[in-house]
Amino acid sequence: GTRLWGGSMFFNYPFPNNGGVLETVRPTDFRTTDINLSLRNVGKVWRFLATYNGSFFRNHKDHLNYESPFRLWNVVGTPQVADIKNGQFSLEPDNDYHNLRLDLSRELKWNGQFTVAGAWGTMRQDDALLAPTTCTGVGGVFIAPPVDYTFQCANWNTTDALSRKNANARIDTGLVDARVSFHPTAAFGWHAGLRWYREDNKTRYLAYNPLTGQYGYIAENGSMGSVVPSETGIFDPTNPLYRSINVTVRNNPFGYTDTLFELGGDWQFGRKSSLGVVYTFDHNRPKYRERKRVDDQRIKFDWVSRDVIGATVRLSWEYAKRDGDRYNYDPFAQFLSESLPGFVEPVDGLPAYTVADMRKYDLSDRTESKARAIITYPWGESATLSATFYGNRDRYDALIGRQSTRTTGATVQWDWQPTPATTVNAYLGAETSRLGISNVGDADSRDNGKALGTPGQTNPNLGGPLYPFANQWWELDRESNRNGGFSLSHDFGRVRADVRYDYNGSFGHVGYSYATIGALANRVPAAVAAAAAGFPDNKYRSNTLDLGLNFTINRNVGVRLFGRYQTGAFSDWHYAGFDNKLSYDHRLYIDKGGQLHYSVSLVGAMLNLKL
Template sequence: MTTTFRLTLLSCCVGAALAPTSSVSASTALGVDSVLGNALNPGYLNTLRARDPEGLDALRYQRTPTGQLYDWPYLPPEQTEAAGWVYSGHIELGGTAVTGSDNSAWFKKYKDLDSGLYLNNFRVDALRPDSATFVEAQGGAFGYRDQFFGVQFGRYNDWRGQVFYNETPHVFTTTYRSLWSSTDDSYLPLINLTPGGSTDAATTNANIVNELMTADFVELGIVRRKGGLRFDKYLTDNWQLLGSYSKEERKGSRPFGAIFGATPGGPSVEIPEAIDYDTHDLMAALRYDDGLNNLNLTATASLFRNNISTLTVENPLFAQVNTGVPPTTFTRGVYDLYPDNDYYNVKGEYARSLPDFYSGRFTAVASFSRMSQDDSLLPPTSFDLVGGAINGIPTDNVWNTPAALTRQSADAQIDTMLFDVGLVLKPIDKLDVRGRIRYYETDNSTEYWACNPLTGQWGRLTNDGAGNSFVSNPEFLSVGCNIAAARALGIVPNSGAIPIRNTPFDYSQLNYVLGGDYQLTRASSINATLEREEYRRDHRERDKTWENMLKLGYVNRGFEFGTLRLSAEYGERRGDRYNVIDLTESVSASMGPEPVTGNVNNWLHSGNDLRKYDIADRNQLVLNGRLNLIAAEALDIGLGLQYKDSEYPDSPIGRTDNRRLASANLDVNYQPTHRLGLYGFYAYQEGRLQQVGRNGGACVIGQTYYFFSNGVVNTTGEAPAGTTLLSAVPVGATNWRDLCANGQDNPRWPIGNQWEVESKDTNHVIGVGGQYDLGWARLQMDYSYATGVTKINQQFNPNTTGANFTADQLALIGTGMPDMEANQHFLDLSLLVPVSKTVAIRALYRYEQGTIKDWHYDGVYDNPVPAAQHVYLDSGTQNYHNNVVGLFVNVAF
């Protein structure tokens, strides 16, 4: 007995197959994490097996319905009989040697290759014919961080069990300069620096620079370890029971941004975030199939547990403070990491064939889910803040206690439900008609109000109490944290932008689909689909959006030269009135009436021309084409093309113009004999994206603003040299919201402060390879090259007030930004020499080389502190080249 394994490089999580089956199969295509492998076993157990000279079913050059060649099948392994069992297997072990940039994060990402003894892989298949029981096992890389193992056992058409385990490393950086003695604990102490800084910012900065001069590079990364089991059992001919359990563990650390100060842009540093996660996934399912009816009942649960609930990091920086306490108070930062959370789902699926009703088939799905977490909330700060004050109210020991919170735990919950019904009919022999209605809804019942019951202050501390964002009106103190009483006061808050509660985003989605497929000839057909999608959203700028889509397709499998597939899709998304006014229930603007005097900047946070791309009007065109050519009896050539154009016709600010994505791919497959197989491919993709924004200005009630032809706006009316006055806008107490946010001539976001960014991404991937059986040896080669370039074009108005462009900044306007570029080469060579029918020697060579240019990290390696107390500890991905040589003995049994 032989079973085909299909593996993946990353050993990613493949969920349990839930489609109804008529029999238990030993195929590894079923089950949780059934796809196992690593870098040296990418998609298959890498053993260079011989091909079967008889071909597929003793017929050569068999093709799929789309005209593509099937792979030349492998020879079945030699089998041995003993004690009623028929079995076969192999084991391949030896050693590897790695040279080159052995400390490169790019090379280490998702794999673990090192010099030393190495068990590349093994495989065992055993069958007991008299009882139809079987055992299958495979694995490899034992003792390494990308090891994998899986075993299946059971009785055909009766029951099946499965156990698996795999590991996957993910190295984020190997060029991290750590200031802390640990990187993966819940408490990170500084090695030498004084927590909270020394004397002043300048002295602290000098101490950090001196420390980094002698700091060694360390590695930040995680290892994912996952294991599980599954059991399937036929209860009767029609009923089947399935169950699975898996546990995934992630441990390590990764770079994590931190600010120690009162304002954004203040003292910052990349700290290590400690990671220690456990995720438990459970599934139970009951299936029924009588040939006419199909029923699936499934219950799943996913339980996430963070074993490091709180991360405390000693602070190396001299904090910026606006709460009146000394900067050196802030000796540490406390982070409440991802909370433990639970996900539960129950789903019912039903399908019924309707042979007497236009050969129809009816399907229905109902699904209900709940996501919840009730993490204990941390106090706003861990410091006593003695001696400080916020808006004149002392901060002494009134913020470092859970009593400063309006609730003690999150009590967060999101419920979802899904209903989906469909019907497929065949009213005439050549026509299939299908209809479908799908409804999906999320209900977010999470609520938190940001108010301190001990002081009655609305708002929040920032960065452990170094900064603050509060409503300063003293009148609100008299009503405590009662929002209804606060609103009843009729007091205009000092700012409309202070967050005072969470925003419980939720939505509902309704889809109507009507389509059909008409058979033109025995080998060709056309298809069409009409779809309407309706969204209703809470707490967004648009309550409703809708999109109408038309899809057309043509398929022809009757050409002598191959097959052709064409499709086109066009959709228009529209919606109700777009309202950019901030969500008043989530910010302090909801606490009282709007202002009639003074600066209203904090009441306006985006111009009325802004459109967020996910809810903006959009016209979208998608074209697809695929041609499979039968160039010769043993030669396939495939050509695929795709073009996608997304236009935003009503987005003056935001994602503008057209977002275009074009791709093409060419692949060649040549299999003249079982001894020789060659392939090649080329893929190209180009994408363009443009975005427009405007920097903010000032808007004061009672002020007149003058706009000039060079984009400058001022309040004096004095025209800059060489300009003319375009307009004057007087801002009043009743019309400030419209005047300050509408059109191009508004003082809050004037057209002169507009900037545009256009990015163009171009990617090429080339690959060639093949295998050749020399008789005395088998040779395999795979080579691929990938390159990507991102070009950025930035446009600004250097004349606008407050721009303060330097000469270096002016040089970057237009195409002055450096291109970002990444290139990678991969070469794999493998030579297997059979020594006997059961023993073979295999030599392996792997070469990897990568280069990267990323201006985000330019200069960081040599100068990690380019500005006062802005500390960059991760130097980014570096160029690398590596050689891997392996020599293995393959023993079959």
Template sequence: MNNVNANCAAVRLSVQPQVRMLSVLVGAALAMMAVERAWADSAVGADTSLGNALNLAPVNPLTYTSGYDPDGLNGEPIAARTPTGQLYSVPKVPSDRVHSTTGGWEYLGFVEFGVTHVSGDHREQGFKRYKDVGNGGYLSAFGVSAEKADTAHYFEVVGGGVDRDDQFYGATFGRYNDWRVKAFYNETPHVFTTSFRSLWNGAGSGNLTLKPGLTAGGSGDLAADNQAITAVAQANTNTELGLVRKKGGLRLDMNLTDNLKVFAGYSLEKREGARPFGSVWAGGGGQAPMEVIEPIDYETHDFVGGLYYTDPLNSFNLQASASLFRNNIDTLSFETPLRVTPGTITGATPGMFTAGRFDLYPDNEAYNIKAEYARKLPDLMNGRFTAVVSMGSSRQDDDLVPYTTYSGLRPTNVSTANWDSTDSLSRQSADARIDTRLVDLGLSLNPTSRLNIKAKARYYETRNHTDYLACNPNAEYIDSGDGTPGGVSAFGCTGVWGRMINDGSNVSMLYGGNGAAAGNIPIRSVPYDYRKLNTGLTADWRLKTSSINAAYEREIYARDHRERDKTWEDKYKLGYVNRSIEDTTVRLSFAHDRRRGSSYHTHHPYASFLSGHIVPMPEAAGSNVQSWVVHMNNGMRKYDLSDRDQNTLNARLNYMPREDLDIGLSAQLKEIRYPSSDYGRSGKQRQNWFNVDVDWQYSPASNVYAFYSFQRGTLDQRSVPSGGGTGCLIGASSLMGVITPENAEEICQSPNSGAVFVAGNFWELDHKDRSDTLGLGLRHDFGKVKFDISYTYAKSRTEMKYSLPANANAATIAAAGSGFPDLTTSQNILEANLLVPVTKTVSARLLLRHEYGRYRDWHYSGLESDPVAVNAPGTALPTAVILDAGPQNYRASLIGLLLQIRL
């Protein structure tokens, strides 16, 4: 359970009265930005499109209150199309209300404000998940844009959702073709649940204390404790858990010469809130799993800087970045209302485990430097060469916490009780580091005007330098095997190997020679890393009205400490584009991927990280050696390592029945097979989707669109549980022969032997997903009055059917049935806007948004009112305590009356 201000400068100008009004608005907006502690800009170009649920499109001061251009895009009242035949969106008319100052500045601006009202189930998670809407005054959006022609200076300020949890602000200023500064600040809420039933005070902090009515460590009467948990939970229903992401930043871009540009940026992201989190006590799968509340108080600092160079033949980019994550809450302590039964722990007494502790995400850093180079090769078939080299390092050195907070506890057969001290650790901090390297080379050649050939080679690697030993160097076994206390020496540490788990309520321990030894106790962290090489060749041959393209790529993975040392995958792709059919463009592609690999070993990759590496496997007749030789049945194949055959067919058709109408059809059919997997993913895995979209721009002032999307996926899994066999005992008979020290691994891992796994006791799962999405929309300008309406419907369904092992008992078969109830989610969203001019500079906007959401989730079935899943007759520890009641059905509406004022 454990271990594991912005400063704003005022510029005084001599301005006209309109400009004074403008500066009041801008000043108010900047003041709101300055209040927030985390004011800054994206370091790497993210968050450049600011907005929220009521401002989905970026705020543009030039066109925000304008209508669509009656002349369309090309100066004619007919729809304009891209070279590939797609309709362009009709642009809006830029505002003609441009004002001038005596200093030579030309400016314009707008503000939209009014009142909003929400009704219905507007407090439910489904409605408010990523937005903050409410009753009362609302400053929806504002914007100011200005420029000075004689000096080429400019600035722009935009914002919206003022004083809400989804507010946003942006500012850009600079000199055209010289330098530019961008600043932004935005907030994004994320509501995880509005139906949590909290048992604790202190949500959002690192210390959760039980509410009145509950006893830390339980009362000793489990039936009474279960009833008390239910009572307190029901008294604290509809607790909201969520966070608000606050992010801001600055970025400077400057042209030093015509060829050289430099840039630097900084951003700060802060997340504060809480979310449901799982806890468990003891071992062997745990006792009384319970949802607790994880606090969130994160800060991430991102820095980036670099330069761009370009000339007629060459271009070069150099970039360095650093990301620093800080968790302001180091550990989470929580009181438990249940009395758990400790494992084989000396010093443990009933009721002593009153509180548990988690070591939360550690502070960490990530650094990267990247160089990119490209050169035109006009004398080499009009070619182009590109190269990317990158190096990175991710690190954390968090101070480790002891295995338990309870003093006096010690594992059986261990003499030392220092497990509540960092003296029980092999090191005091994590000292974790992963380094990455990347080299990516590309060459593009054009032997003729119609033929393009590309070749690439990409190498990427990760190196994991983390090595933690689960060794207590200041503890001794009571009896090391020869009657003398001591420890076991390995990997430079002498002491007791293993650890206390779940705050000391149980242990995962390698005992001395006088105890029961085991070969599967984790004693070291596994430093997973890999190398990946991709090489490929692509050719594109353009015919008169069509084109053919073909590609081949080979991907080779070399992995450390995985079941397969190496896998290789050949990827073939063939594509065809035809534009010769009248008013129609057809695009087709077919891809075939084939992955194979080296020998598959289920046990050996992990053997040196388990206690079997330092404790010899017993060889005497009758010895149970399962923990030394069995990691998984040898027919199991992990999906990222298994042999795989994958076929993908893509099709797209664009049809233009008339100049102002587009119809698009697209589909994908994907089939995946795992030919060598006896267990794991079996049969065929299918992922198919189909989409149709219609766009009718019957005039520059009017537009109708519709789309429908369908997706379906199927997945089959098959496995066999351990148990029910004759056992992995030296000298025992099996269906594959007598078990000996030499063949124990081969026999005991095989379900065909009937020793540990019994082939006939397999189970199968049939998993099906389907989602349907429908969208409709209409926009029309009735002269000065403008109207738009949109409707979106989305529904998803998950079906899981299964078969049980043959050795399941009758009661289990009767209770389990043949599958889970279908899990379904549906959502309907209707939104409409009516814009009516009041004067030449003022318009009234009526906004309506209605949402309806419906959920059916079997995870919460039966726990909606009582969160305690009791073990009959209710006098034992509960199977689980599920405090989140899950997503709730909702029906909610938002209506707003807003005024748009063009300054």
């Protein structure tokens, strides 16, 4: 079949004659084969389970070719000499996955048990690589001698332009997981566990063209590299125009080693109450990330009582703290051309990669707390009423990046079974969440504050000339969700009927503030006024009704008839105005945009056979 696919995407807005954002369809034709084998032995002392899992993906379409109906123009206003109306993308490669696992366990004294698991896995693909570009003739931008950013397509539209012809990509994983538990008395038990896991990315690739002696690749398969001078995407230590271009030349083989220790105990108080405590220490060592060590300590308390005014009550509280070693805001220099021999640093220095105060949310220092209460109350002989209340809160130690998250919610559910043939269920739920982040815009210049010659471009610090305090902004996203439903099922004997209704509603608000209008990307008066007004609220609502009939023909044959009717109403500022028109300036949007209201019906039949 086919699915939607995006083509070249660059400079759609300021330049009306360059083709803009293009969408096409891509072919879909692949096969996945899974193999699962296991061997189990239950002995008097030891028990073991050996397992092999394999998955083999084969894509019958390894790349996508598409043709653009437009001719690309560069930023200096001249049409390109190169034939770049044809584009090409690599699709998902053929790949293999293997995993071997051995689980061992045995009984111990004091009502104890010991378990250990070991596993090794590997993911590999070695597909043939495609040429860096498909253009013909001359690509790039020629301004005036000696400012010549053009390139010969013949040196890049062949696989001879690659440092190797196949991917040779491989990621290996290893696991050791041991656990011991003892319950010496009916009232007390404890357990301990140690888990070690490693993900080792062995993929190494250097983007080097032996035909030209250059590093990197033609950006955007010709579109970006043929539009903007100095952004061709290549580094050349022998050419003054290219020897200071800092581009990606190596892949980043992300990986990590994670060691987790857990110690916990549980105490039974009388016949109806118990208390549990679990401490966890998670030691993570990422590779090629902003931190080389991240430690997460967590403690959790659980209390259960089976006799609180006739109800069962479960309470839990959890606290976690994460920290690590020194945060390096830019650990990627080794994968860029600045690490290669012959690279000449610009006179004004290399532009800062990002603001030094940025903290990525999975590596930032964080404190977290979670609380949950579950109450289950038997209502008469055949009904149960239950309620769940929960709240989560995270605070991140970050001036720039994610700063806080908060979630609170509650659900109430009623289950009733008046007869063995009839069940009734009803529920209501509500949840609110908040997400706070902050960022800073770099100072304006020819290239968003990162062009050569911009004062202070090498200073990554918040409050410096490139990232001034005046350009900082804050965003607070708030969302509330409501849901409810009802279901009824009755067995008439050879026919079982069921009906279900569900309601879902969501309300979202994006609030923000900024230090000065310097934080805004667009500072014309109309844009500043729109920013002051803020974004409209997002509203979503859907109602769904499901009906079903199950017929039992005999012991091996059954038929199900089902139907669904759904209505929805949406108000989303991302799609504001799309309900009236889909053509703006030189841009045409081929989807229908956001539908303010919709309804849909579905009927079907299903045949069930037991062999």
